[in-house]
Amino acid sequence: MNRKLFKSIREYKKESVLAPLFVILEVFMEVLIPLQMAKIIDIGIQDGNLPYIIKMGVILVIMAMLALWFGVKAGTYAARAGAGYAKNLRHDIFYKVQEFSFKNIDHFSTSSLVTRMTTDVTNVQMAYMMSIRLLARAPIMIVLSWIMTLTINVKIALLFLVVIPLLGGTLIFIAKKAHPHFIAVFDEYDVLNNVVQENVNAARVVKAYVREDYEIKKFHKISKKVFDLFTTAEKIVAWNSPTMQFFVYTVVLCMVLIGGRDIVFQTMETGELTSVIVYALQILSSLMMVSFVFVMIMIAEASSDRIAEVLDEVPEMSDKPDAVKVVPNGAIDFEGVDFSYAGEGGNLSLKNVNIHIKSGQTIGIIGGTGSSKSTFVQLIPRLYDVTKGSVKVGGIDVRDYNLEALRDQVSMVLQKNVLFTGTIYDNIRWGDENASDEEVQRVCKLAQADGFVQEFPAGYNTMIVQGGNNVSGGQKQRLCIARALLKKPKILILDDSTSAVDTKTDAMIRKAFREEIPDTTKIIIAQRVSSVEDADLIIVMDDGKINGIGTSEELLRTNAIYREVYESQVKGGEEDE
Template identity: 40%
Template sequence: MIKLFRHLKPYRWLVAAVLVFVFFQTLSELYLPTLMSDIVDTGVVKGDTPYIWRVGLFMLLVALGGMACSIAASYYSSKAASGFGMSLRAKVFGHVTNFSLEEFDKLGTASLITRTTNDITQVQQVLIMMLRMMVMAPMMCIGGIIMAVSKDAKLSLIFVVIMPVLAGAIFLIAGKGIPLFKAIQKKIDRLNLVMREALTGIRVIRSFNRIQHEEKRFEAANADLTETSIKVNKIMAFMMPVMMLVMNVSSVAIIWFGGLRIDAGHMQVGDLMAFLQYAMQIMFSLIMVSMMFVMVPRASASAVRINEVLEMAPIIKDTGVTKTPESRKGYVEFRDVTFSYPGAEEPAVQHISFSASPGEVTAIIGGTGSGKSTLISLIPRFYDVESGQVLVDGVDVREMTQADLRSKIGFVPQKAVLFSGTIRENIRYGKEDATDEEVRHAAEIAQAADFIGGMENGYDSVIAQGGTNVSGGQKQRLSIARALVRGAEIYIFDDSFSALDFKTDAKLRAALKEETRESTVIIVAQRVSTVMDADRIIVMNESRIAGIGTHRELMETCDVYREIVYSQLSEEEIA
């Protein structure tokens, strides 16, 4: 957790202010019992009423000063902790956005969400307590002991017995609770994962009538978390009764032995009252520490998980800025490329070599799992190749900054993803400064203008989270419009026409051909009708290239392509 506190640096003056206010608050609380002792021993015993009034008013001023310091310390500690939480969340989010898909696969989306929200909140709450209690408790404890010894050194020997018992109980209880707090965070991850899957896959769950199955999964994860939480709370519940028992036994012992000291003439009544209050302050400081022992273990577990994210170095890094030759804009080349997913036994693609030039349409077709989507994920550098080279404009993509590389690409993913906001904002996501005319033009090319015009608010119509209020085909067309508005050098369409009917598909490809005349177009498709007019068709089979050529050439030379064609088209269509 200490590693995370370096993010407190911008708030160091607030932290310093908290320490100063807590210091003066503690001094005021330590001074009050002495003033009360003076009132009793000097004012009450001797009947000096003016002295009682004078010291009483001074006590009131000290108490008000302590209260003001307490309020100020609470305000500044909250401000520092909230700022710390804000900057840490921004740091984690910014770091995560630099992750490659490999890091996302390793940590999991549900876990990253928990770490950015719940875990940081845990650390933030503990920081507020630490700024107040972990500073105040030692000062109160040490100051209380010094003041108690100054009142009666022999009576202070009671603390020699009390404090080890109290400290031992705290360490014993905390030692049993810490592992359980770590387990709780992992179980929150599991609960988030189950809930996220249930909510995002609700249509599938309902269509297969698996609601009860998902309820059981959620109940199991929920019960597991609840059981662990109850177990740890049972352990921590012992803390307060033990504290109170020790405090009450201590009070009885102090009054008993203090009474004997008064009888012997070694102590005054006021001193005993002050000593009792100092003893309570020492006990309360230890209770503060015990409360920290309840909170800190969970925050420590959270801090470990946050540090794990921050210390995870992205595998894909920018190695420098490379100037690309202007004469080769949009040129893509694969040179003997092999790539395996982490932990996979076999390469997802192996020994891939081909090139795609501006003004050409390169189509990739093949069976499920043949490596089509993997292949095109290597162009924007979502993953880095294991061996070989992927070149864009004649430069290895690993020698280009990711921002420069991706600014050249208009990418349409296999699963159309839309963001909450208006249609205009979703299309503009591809180019922030796109004019309304550019947005409309992109929508027309993507064959989306008709259905957008049919909506009540047109381009200002609101898209729900995940695009749930538009159809699959409409989602795909809006995703295509978002890519087209960029005016990119390279367009990649990853099975982006699958939800379109044949008529819309044909119209869209015809419009695309005109629009992308100077760009390189790479299309991944399952349908032969989508790829048969391409300038070059790459046939993938079992992670390798089975054939490259035009439709006619492949019909004569590639058995795999012929099988795909015969499985989809009739004799008349082939002819």
């Protein structure tokens, strides 16, 4: 497994040491038990010495009980160490993902990150738990059992010197043949999880277009691929058992031949042969354990490499040692900004953008699909870094800010509104976890959400299901706006966030903005001209460039794109009436 991940063991080092320690003690007891049994047979039973049989029998029971207790303790510590290790790995992955920029997250699909945090971590957990238990047990059991066999019968002990490497090599060969197939499975798991996640999230669309059969076929296709890969790997691993059985029976037959001959010539006792057979089974079963753990480690190796990819990912953005922690005001400056999602040399989504926005202004942004409106606003809270030029907030380059301080003062309501499982109070308090009920209700009134919330039987204690699927699109938008307002930001960005509300509600929201947060810089991306018509400035974007800037009246005179949109909406609306 990837050694880099071992640092996640942390506070479970004690359990990781105690588990193999108790395993060693368990093995010592198990190795001594056959020797004790041989004494009972060869001395007690053969001589008819009942007191000796009882005495040795009591010792045998005590040794068996000790072996049982050591085994239970070893299993307990191993389970605790494995579970703790997995807990820390999930913690480290999750915290690492929180540091990622959007560009980092783009390197991994959502389903892939979920698979790594669940299936892959479970594989590593099981391999680690079995390793600290069985890998400590098997080598010691093999060595001690062989030494005990050597003290009883040298010829049988020499037989094991041939069998052990032969059987061990065969089992390892089988494991290595299966390994590539297990690796391929996990990549397909990512695809499978992605298909399931996409289907569940888009359940309404699937049903609306009656595409259940298509989705089922798509699921069965990838599921069949995972099945085929697992089946191929398991077919190879299935050779473990018959190979093991073949060697077991062969060794037992050889031991019976050698031991039987020695018993006939009275160079070996019957009890000694019984003990040697037990030792042989212990040696061979230990080799089987090693093979089993080896397969698990090889599976876990693929998983640990996938986990390490996430943990080794270098966050694209990080705070400078002297990062600015106070945002003075909501002024925004774009100076010669170019931006490409692919980085330097990639196709530019924004091209030579220059603009100055005063603190407290209301800015409307309008433009066709693909004009990079959303890309423009995502650079302000530094969700992405510019490829060229600079973005400044309050006169300071956003790259010089402490990320938490910057984003705490830039509230952004994205196109895809997201609510979390919990009450409406819980969701709104994402903006300020310490906000009172009155403060939550106040921002909901500003966002025109209070009316419909009060209509719910449980009011603000209404539970929002996962994804917010028990509220409408317009209701979800207004709750997200209220959440953003609760932060009391210096900059408020609405990325087409009122598209699902009617024009009257839209107008009331904008009126509340003007009256209640006049000092906050407000940037409103909209498809409707009416949503930005009364803005201080309107930015018209086209193909990643600023095509025009001005008030609605100025743009009607000077900008063809704005005039075309305005006339198609306003005049079209009048004709419909």
